[in-house]
Amino acid sequence: MNFHQLHIFYTVSERGSFSAAAQTLHMTQPAVTMQVQALEDYFGTKLFNRSTKKIMLTEAGQTLIPYALRSLELMRETDQAMSAFTHMLEGRLQLGASLTIGEYVLPRLLGPFAKEYPHISIMMKVINTTQIIEEITKHQLNFGLIEAPVNHPDMVIEPVLGDELKLIVHRGHPLAAREEVTLAEALAYPFILREQGSGTRRVMEEQLLAKGLEPSSMKIVMELGSTGAVKSAVEAGLGITMISTSSVKHEVTLGLLKIVNISDASFKRQFYAIHLKSTLLPISAVTFLTFLREHAGEQ
Template sequence: MALNFHQLHIFYTVAEKGSFSMAAQALHMTQPAVTMQVQSLEDYFGTKLFQRSTKKIELTEAGRTLLPFAKRSIDLIKSTDVAMSKFTHMLEGRLQLGASLTIGEYILPRLLGPFSREYPSISVSLKVMNTTQILEEIFGHQLTFGLVEAPIHHPDVKTEVVLNDELMLIVHADHPLAEQEVITLDDVQLYPFILREQGSGTRQVMEQELQRVGFGTDRLKIVMELGSTGAIKSAVEAGLGITLLSQAAVRHETALGIFKVKRIEGLTFTRHFYSIFLQAALLPISAVTFLTFLRERDLKAWL
């Protein structure tokens, strides 16, 4: 019997989780299958790797010795996938991911075209949903990974920055601020303002930057709070107020001359978009290829 990476990955996950059942859940395997693979690894080395009791499991001295080598092997495989993803243009497979609303509706559609032209044999399945739903499907192994607008703080979830974004002041082309060269917060608070709902990523970014300069949202003339970017765009187009949105979300309206995109002097509303996936998961090469594409390409021309 030869040593194989699959067994090392299972061993490492059991050690990290401290439980065969939790490792089985993380790996989307049955508990007996996990136990069998660990036993095979113990047979290969001719020694016990875990001390088992009714309440808990602990690494033996042999297990503690093997653990850093198992981690290095996992890290090496991940690095290998990233390095080789640059050359896999004839790769075949299915890319299955979830994306939160702004990313799924306004960012990814512009990126999937160039990606598909470069990797024509990878088919894409995209679900647009909120972050909570994406997490549920990742934990349920229905999705491989997701792209979201805020970091996820969960011990079983790996979060990595893959894209950067900036919110800008969006005004109707007929608005008094549309032709004004320099716009200050004092100017902004003179006009009706439309906000995203409490808890949205867009609103959090706006509030954090305003808080940095000591400006509370209560000083704005808030006329409505809406639960989607599309609703806010419609309200601005109807002349109901001004807002802050991702420039990528209003590219079409800007090109048609409906909106003007402006900066507020002294403020920068930057944010990150994150990939999220299970810590215990080894992403398929199609997913690694797509994430490498996002990290290493100059995406500005498409956004």
């Protein structure tokens, strides 16, 4: 018995067929079948019932599943622990990132990462969460970085970075002279928001509901499909907004926008890494995610 066989066994159980597992693992179907048979020979018992079109786990197979899963998790933990000592890595990472992460958070971290690991090249797609999951499932991306947790039976989801939404106003706005306001004071003004369903909008609305406030009671004068468009509208004095502090550092430095603290509410959130349960991340990907966690305060 070896780890590779347990990995294959677990993937077959997750995918529901030898052919689907072979596609996931980039192996031939006969090779997958042979490795499972070798595992069955080792234990001296069948792990799958193959009498139907979709294979089913035997009682022995069901017993083995949690041990196989633990072996995968231990291997991931091992990779994460050892990545700190590996500085001559090579490889090409293909990752997806949702809008705020891809446009405003990662660019500030990619430079330092490239200096520390010059032989790892990164190809990043800035797309929405649904597209990220679809491309990970098709093995077109190694992993993704998303703004809100999702429930998906085939995915591992774990927090990697922290973020916070703040009240953002134009430099000439009445609230710009204040360092801190109450939530009620902020809600008295017209808002420009990201579209319904965006991670940013969801975090803001969840916090309002937690405070006993209906998001529909806000004075929303505009809903826009990108953070850049929201910032431009606020700069033009059309309203105020709630967006990530990571996305306005440039405008705040230039004095175009002002961050105002809200004294009686906090709009903190996590960014998450997502990847397939049945596929081990390459050590270069584990190293990249470890780097993000270690440099979380720099974004």
